[in-house]
Amino acid sequence: MERNPWSLGWIVLMCLFVTNRARELKVEQVGPDNEAVYNHTLATTLVEYASAVYISDMTELFSWTCSRCDGLTEGFEIIELIFDVEHCLQAYVGVATNLNAIVIAFRGTQEHSIQNWIQDLYWKQLDINYPGMPDAMVHHGFYSAYHNTTIRPCVLNGIKRAQEIYGDLNIMVTGHSMGGAMASFCGLDLTVNHEAKSVQVVTFGQPRIGNTVFASYYSQLVPNTIRVTNDHDIVPHLPPYYTLFPQKTYHHFPREVWLHNVGLGSLIYPIEKICDGSGEDPSCSRSVTGNSIADHLIYYGVKLGGETWGSCKIVMDQRLAKFGSKDLGGNFVFSKNPASLLQAGSETGSISI
Ligand SMILES: *[C@@H]1O[C@H](CO)[C@@H](O)[C@H](O)[C@H]1NC(C)=O
C-alpha cells in the first residue's frame, strides 16, 4: 500500500491543535473559577492549627494532647514534627481526616521579643530573586527560613509519607506571622517543584514577602490562598508598601480577608471583609493604621504566639525518644505513622500518654 503523505501531517496538526487547546484550558483555569473562596469554618479551623504549632512541649504536641490541641482540630494526627534548633523554627505535618487533608503548620518567630522582630520588619530589603521567576524579588530571610533549613526536606518527607498512606488528600498549609510567610513559600514550592495540584494556603497576620512581580506569579500559581488580617494588626503593614514606588515596593498577594469590628458602644459587629484581587485593597487593612501588636496575637478569638516569648526551648520526655532523630545541627525530627493505621497490638509508632 502506498503511504499517504498527508496522514502524518494531519496527525502532527491534530497534536498541535490538542496541545494548544490544553494550554488554553490551563490558562483559563487560573481565572475567577479557581480563585480562593473564603470559608469561615475552614479559616477558624486552620487558625487552631496555626496556634498549636507554638506549643513547646513536644510530647503533648506529638500526641496531640496539648492545651491548644482540641476543639476543631480534635482527632488530628501528627506524622512529622520538626524543630530546627539552629534557626529556632518549628513545623509539623499531619492528617486531619475530618478535612480530608494533610495539614502543614509553621510557627512564627519565637527567638526575640515580638517588638524587636516587628521593628526589624521595617528595614527588610527585597534582596533575593525567586528562582525561575524573572524580576520576582523576595526577602532573603523569609525565603531561607523555609528553603534553607531543616524545615523544607522534613516537611516534604512528611507529605510524601502521608500520601503513601492515605493517597491523594488535599493539602492545606497554614501559619501565623512569620509562619504565614513560610506557609506561603511552602505552598508555592509544592505547586512549582512538586506538582501539587490544588494547594490551599490560609495565613494569619503575615508580613509582605515579595515585590509586585512576585505577588503576581504567586497569585497565578497558588490562587487558592487566603491571607487573613485582623483589625489594626501591625505585621501585615510590614515591610512597608510605598505607593510612590510601585515597582520597587513590597506588595501583598491576594486574597486578603480583613477582620474588624464596626459599630459604636455596645452595638459592635464583627465583620469579615473579603477584599479585592489586587492584594493591596485600600479599603481593607490598609484603610487603617497598623499600630497594634495585641491585634496580631489574637485571631478569631484564638491566641497566637508562644506561651512565653524570647526563649527557643522545647520540652520533651523519654517516651518521645524512639520516634526522634537528631541531625548534625542538633535539629530534632519526630516521625510516626498515624494511629488509625496501626493494627491492634502493634507498637510501631504509637504513643500513649
Ligand atoms: C467549608 O469548610 C468546611 C471545613 O473544611 C467544609 O466542611 C465545608 O463544606 C466548606 N464549605 C464550603 C461552602 O465549601
Ligand SMILES: *[C@@H]1O[C@H](CO)[C@@H](O)[C@H](O)[C@H]1NC(C)=O
Ligand atoms: C543557605 O545556608 C548556607 C549555610 O547557612 C549559606 O551558606 C547559603 O548561602 C544559604 N543559601 C541561600 C540561598 O540562602
